[in-house]
Amino acid sequence: MAAALVHPGQPWHLGERTLQLQQKTVASSDEMGPRIYHKVRSKCWKWKVIPESYQDMISPQPHFMASFLGEDGRVWPSAFFAPPGFALPQHGGRQIQLNAQLDPRDGAAVNGLATWRNGEIAGELGIKKADTPQAATNGWNKVKNGTLMGGVTIDFMSRRRNRFNGQLELNGSGNAMKILQAFGNCPKYITRRRLRRTGQNLGGVTAGEAQQYQQLSSEDAALLEKTDMMYLGTGHPEHGADMNIRGGQAGFMRSLADGQFLAWPDYVGNGFYMSLGNTKLNPQAGVLVVDWDDTGRGLQILGKTETYEREEIQQGQVPAALVPGLQAMLEDEPQALRLVVIKVEIVRSIPQYCPHQYEKVELSPYNPTPMRELKSGAKSHEFDARVQWAKPESEDVITFEFQLAPIPRPGSLKLKAGQHVRLGIPALSKDGMPVERTWTVTSEPSWFHEHGRFQISVQHKKDGLVTPFLHQKLALNKVEESESVFIFHGFSGEFSPLLEPSGEYRLQKQLPKHIVFFAGGIGVTPAIAALKGIIDQPGEERAVPESFTLFYSFRDLRNAAFLGYLLKQVQGDLQAVAPETKLKVVINITNKDAKMMIDQLHASASGTLLGALPVKALTGRQDVLLLPGRLESFKEHLPFTGNDVEGFVCGPAAFEQAALGLWSAAGLPAGKLRTESFAY
Numbered sequence: 001m002a003a004a005l006v007h008p009g010q011p012w013h014l015g016e017r018t019l020q021l022q023q024k025t026v027a028s029s030d031e032m033g034p035r036i037y038h039k040v041r042s043k044c045w046k047w048k049v050i051p052e053s054y055q056d057m058i059s060p061q062p063h064f065m066a067s068f069l070g071e072d073g074r075v076w077p078s079a080f081f082a083p084p085g086f087a088l089p090q091h092g093g094r095q096i097q098l099n100a101q102l103d104p105r106d107g108a109a110v111n112g113l114a115t116w117r118n119g120e121i122a123g124e125l126g127i128k129k130a131d132t133p134q135a136a137t138n139g140w141n142k143v144k145n146g147t148l149m150g151g152v153t154i155d156f157m158s159r160r161r162n163r164f165n166g167q168l169e170l171n172g173s174g175n176a177m178k179i180l181q182a183f184g185n186c187p188k189y190i191t192r193r194r195l196r197r198t199g200q201n202l203g204g205v206t207a208g209e210a211q212q213y214q215q216l217s218s219e220d221a222a223l224l225e226k227t228d229m230m231y232l233g234t235g236h237p238e239h240g241a242d243m244n245i246r247g248g249q250a251g252f253m254r255s256l257a258d259g260q261f262l263a264w265p266d267y268v269g270n271g272f273y274m275s276l277g278n279t280k281l282n283p284q285a286g287v288l289v290v291d292w293d294d295t296g297r298g299l300q301i302l303g304k305t306e307t308y309e310r311e312e313i314q315q316g317q318v319p320a321a322l323v324p325g326l327q328a329m330l331e332d333e334p335q336a337l338r339l340v341v342i343k344v345e346i347v348r349s350i351p352q353y354c355p356h357q358y359e360k361v362e363l364s365p366y367n368p369t370p371m372r373e374l375k376s377g378a379k380s381h382e383f384d385a386r387v388q389w390a391k392p393e394s395e396d397v398i399t400f401e402f403q404l405a406p407i408p409r410p411g412s413l414k415l416k417a418g419q420h421v422r423l424g425i426p427a428l429s430k431d432g433m434p435v436e437r438t439w440t441v442t443s444e445p446s447w448f449h450e451h452g453r454f455q456i457s458v459q460h461k462k463d464g465l466v467t468p469f470l471h472q473k474l475a476l477n478k479v480e481e482s483e484s485v486f487i488f489h490g491f492s493g494e495f496s497p498l499l500e501p502s503g504e505y506r507l508q509k510q511l512p513k514h515i516v517f518f519a520g521g522i523g524v525t526p527a528i529a530a531l532k533g534i535i536d537q538p539g540e541e542r543a544v545p546e547s548f549t550l551f552y553s554f555r556d557l558r559n560a561a562f563l564g565y566l567l568k569q570v571q572g573d574l575q576a577v578a579p580e581t582k583l584k585v586v587i588n589i590t591n592k593d594a595k596m597m598i599d600q601l602h603a604s605a606s607g608t609l610l611g612a613l614p615v616k617a618l619t620g621r622q623d624v625l626l627l628p629g630r631l632e633s634f635k636e637h638l639p640f641t642g643n644d645v646e647g648f649v650c651g652p653a654a655f656e657q658a659a660l661g662l663w664s665a666a667g668l669p670a671g672k673l674r675t676e677s678f679a680y
Helices: 014-023 026-035 119-124 134-138 218-225 274-281 310-314 320-332 371-376 445-451 467-474 521-536 563-577 594-603 631-637 653-665
Strands: 063-069 075-081 087-090 095-098 148-155 160-171 174-185 192-197 211-213 229-236 240-247 254-256 261-266 284-290 298-309 338-350 357-362 384-392 397-405 420-430 433-440 453-459 485-492 514-520 547-554 582-589 624-628 645-651 673-677
Touching: 014 026, 014 274, 063 229, 063 240, 075 229, 075 298, 095 160, 148 174, 148 229, 160 240, 174 240, 218 254, 218 338, 229 274, 240 274, 254 320, 261 298, 261 320, 274 284, 274 298, 298 310, 310 320, 320 338, 320 371, 397 467, 397 485, 420 467, 433 453, 433 485, 433 521, 445 453, 445 521, 453 467, 453 521, 514 521, 514 653, 521 547, 521 563, 521 645, 547 563, 563 582, 645 653, 653 673
Parallel strands: 075 284, 148 240, 514 547, 514 645, 547 582, 582 624, 645 673
Antiparallel strands: 063 075, 063 148, 087 095, 095 174, 148 160, 160 174, 192 357, 211 338, 229 240, 229 284, 254 261, 261 338, 284 298, 298 338, 384 397, 384 485, 397 453, 420 433, 420 485
C-alpha cells in the first residue's frame, strides 16, 4: 500500500487535507493525527498496532462491521454476526481473527471479496455447498487474499467505537483482518441498543434470497424513514478501505428523485474528514442499513458520492433533479454542515441479514434536532446543554462547563464576549415547568465556536432553589445522568465594553480609551468575561483600550472568585496580545478584619493565597492594590476625565448605588456608566 501523504509524520492524504483546508481544521487534525495511530516495532509508518485500551472491547461484541474495496473501485459495506467472542485481537494487536463468516447473500461474499464460510464450519452447521445460493457458490474460489478492508467495532450500550483499516487474510478459521491502522472515535451519533437475543447467519438456506436492483424502492424508503444509524464504507487503492458510522434522528437519510439518490446530512465531527476525504479520491462508496430492532433486514447501497455545501444547495447549484429534495432537507436540518449524496448504482436487499435481536434504548443526545420534530412538538428545543465538569473558584463559587448537544454547525450560533446564557433546568420545576436562570458566560467565545462548550460561574445561596442543587448535588456527581442535562435557550446581552448597546461588536475607533469595572462579589463575572474577550479577539479584528481598571470588592479572601486568575494569569495573557493596554486591579476587602488580613498576607513570605498564589508576589506590584474599607477607597484611582472613559457596575444594590455616587463625584459623565445588578 503506497503512503502518498501530504506531510511527513501526518497520516492525511490529499483528499482528507483538501477538506481540512476548506473547513479550517488543519491545525486540530495535525495535532491529533500522530496520536491516533500506534506503531509496532517496525519502523515503517503504516504498520500499526491496536492499543490494549481498544482490544478489550472487541471480543465482547456480537457484531463487526467491515468494508471491502474491490479492484473495480466499488466498496461493499458488510457485517459479521455471531455470539460474542468471535472477534479476537491477536499478535499484539496486529490482527483481528474473525471466527465467523459473512452471510453468503452479502454482496462482498457474492463478489468474492470475503469468504462466506469454509467447508468445515458449513459441515458443523449442517449446510452443504449445494444448498447455498448459486452466486455465492460461484464466488467460493475467487476470494482474494489481501483485499483492502475497513472495520469498526461498536459497543452500542457504552457508545465506544474503534476503527481499523487493513487487509483481509484467509486462514483455516475463515477471515482475519491484518491491521494497518487503528484509532478510536468519539461516541457522538451512536444510538444505544441492548442485545436481546443472539444468532448466527445461516443465509439464504432459510432466510430467503437477496434481491439486487438499481434504485431505491418504496420499501427501502420506508426503512430509511425509521433508520437512526448507518455504516459508510469508502476507500482508495493507495490508502486502504475505511468503515465508519453516520447517525441522527430517525429519518436522517432520505431517498430522493424516485430512489435514484440517497442523501444524508453531514454533522459536526472530529474534522479529520477520513470518509469524505476518501471520496475526493475515489467517489465510490457503500452504505449498509440494518433494521436492528425489527426484521433484521439488511440494505447495501452502492454508488458514486458527491457533497454539496449549504450555499450551493440554497443557490440551486446542484443537479436539477436534486434541487427540491436537497433544499427541503437543508431547511429541515439547520445543523447540517453540508449534504452528502450517493447516485445509486446498486441496491442489495437481504432479508433477515442480522440474526440478532436488538432493542433501542436511547438516541444519541448529540443528534441534531430536525425542524420537523420541533414543528410537530416531538421536541421542545433544539439544543441540550450537558454538564461536563465543575471546579471551585472560591469557597462559595463553582464554575460549570457545558457542552451543547448537538454540537452546533460552525457559524449557526454565536457567542459574544460578555453575553449571558439562559438555561432551563428540567431537574427543578415550578408550576410544572423547568426552572430557568441566566448567568454570564465566563469562558472565551472561541472556546464555544470551536468546541460548542461554554462556562458559567455560580455563587451558592443557601436559601435558593437552584444553587443548592448545582453546588451540593450536581458539582458532587450526586445526580442521575438525566439531571445533568439542561435546556439551552440561547445567548443574549450586551454588557461588555467590546459591544455596542445594540449588541454589535465595536471597532477600535468606537472603543473607549479607558475601561473601568466596579465588581461586587460574584459581580466580577462580567469583568472576567470582558478581559477574556479582549484577549480572545482575532489579531486582525482586535480592539483594545489604553487602560483597563477593575475595582473588585468582596467580604473575605475565601469568597473571592477568580482571584488567582486576576493576580497570576491575566496580566501575562493580556500583555501577550495587547502590550499597549495598562491593566490595574484594585482589590477591596470589606471585612471588618480586612486591614489585619492584608497585613498578615504581606508579612508572610511563605504563605499562599487561595492555595496557589505566593503572597510575596504581591509585594511591589503596581498593577495590583489591596485596600481595606469601603468603595470610597477607590476614588483616588479614578483619574479619568471626559468622554474617553466607560464604566460598568455589577453587584448588589448598595454596591451599585455607591459606585454611581463615586462616578458622579469624580466628575465623569453619567451616560458613560452602564449597570447590571447581581446579588452576592
